[in-house]
Amino acid sequence: MRHFLHVFAILCLLTGANPSLASDVIYAPGSRIGLVPLIGLNPAKTFPGFETADQRVKVVVAELPVAAFRDVETVAKSNAADPRGLKPQGLETASGPGYFIVETAKNGEDNVRRYSMVISGGTFSGYVAAQVPENVGKIYSDEAVQKMFATVALRKEVPLEEQLGLLPFKLSELSSFKLIRTLTPGAVILLSDAETENNIDGSAFIIISPIGSVPERPDDRSRFARDVAATIPNLREGRITMSEPIRINGSPGFETRIDGTNTRTNTPVTVVQWLVFGSGKTAMRLIGSTPRNEWSDVFPRFRAVRDGILPR
Incomplete structure (x- = not known):
């Protein structure tokens, strides 16, 4: 009720x-x-x-x-x-x-x-x-x-053009992901290799969303990246294997990689989190997850999606 x-x-x-x-x-x-x-x-x-x-x-x-x-x-x-x-x-x-x-x-x-x-x-x-x-x-x-x-x-699907047109950024590269789903209209979008929504956790997927209240000082971003990585859902036994500052399309960013287990499928996964810092206290957050044995093939596709994000 x-x-x-x-x-x-x-x-x-x-x-x-x-x-x-x-x-x-x-x-x-x-x-x-x-x-x-x-x-x-x-x-x-x-x-x-x-x-x-x-x-x-x-x-x-x-x-x-x-x-x-x-x-x-x-x-x-x-x-x-x-x-x-x-x-x-x-x-x-x-x-x-x-x-x-x-x-x-x-x-x-x-x-x-x-x-x-x-x-x-x-x-x-x-x-x-x-x-x-x-x-x-x-x-x-x-x-x-x-x-x-x-x-x-x-309706079974929202037209792709409609979903992408509502986002506050341009998504110019879909990297052959089959399932495109808006999680929050005009804000959060998911791209996945899954055939249906029921199989997302067992397939490679990447979620793109804005995030607010991020630290402005570069010295605070390492701790922040680790803290928000700990909030990634459906992940247990997570172990950070890398966390370091990088440049993403000319903007300051942070990349964190995690090995863990998906709680829904009970399978080993590798996860990458990118934070792309914008003006003030705003940032773009990308979370890519894939079965660990597919990491080497899927990671370049995650990166292509990341690099294809453009301002409107």
Whole structure:
């Protein structure tokens, strides 16, 4: 139930909106989740979802682990009662059955209606959340929001050009990686040799993401590189084999290599972490991981991706 009860955005007063639907499914930029929004809602600029021009009314979409849908489906089909009397209700959508709940809550001093729905995307769960102030409930009624939720559609892939176009940097070299997946639209991207998302940990992959609050003093960067390397997920028995400053495309950087074991596949892996320091306290972080017996073949590809990152 925790997947349903988490609402990502705070919605405020909506005035003058028409509760009718637009004509076509619109996918949130960089997301595999789309819907036919109610009139007045447009793709948001700062988060995956939709909002009004005054940025006060929002509908948020998110991709959750595949287990989220199964968990909610189990609750919906059971006789278990939630302490608050909430139970997911079935809803047929454009992409198959979903489950939604509606609840009344407080947002500060305002009474609000909250709507949440989850739907299976096969390899992920699609999640949609909305919140409507009580004083506009006649405009954005339960029926209107439910009709909007029924239009939710899932696409198998986000077009590559769309994913790359949202990034704050240019990625000019993909180095023959097969699977390209945005982890955080407009910020974090993964490239992998895996055929499907379920096999990523058993294949070579590289994750590229911005990172903030990095030390400005060169003398502090060695310790920082080791500290953040220790936070790499799904890695145990990690042993740093190299950690030293380098230049990357003319910018100061730091390379750290680690031998360890992937906790999900229980296989030996070699990991490289690059930090590319920018202006102020910002940096780009790249984490490449590959089965250890493939390191000599994959490392040049990791490096080609790294060297192909260009400013916009």
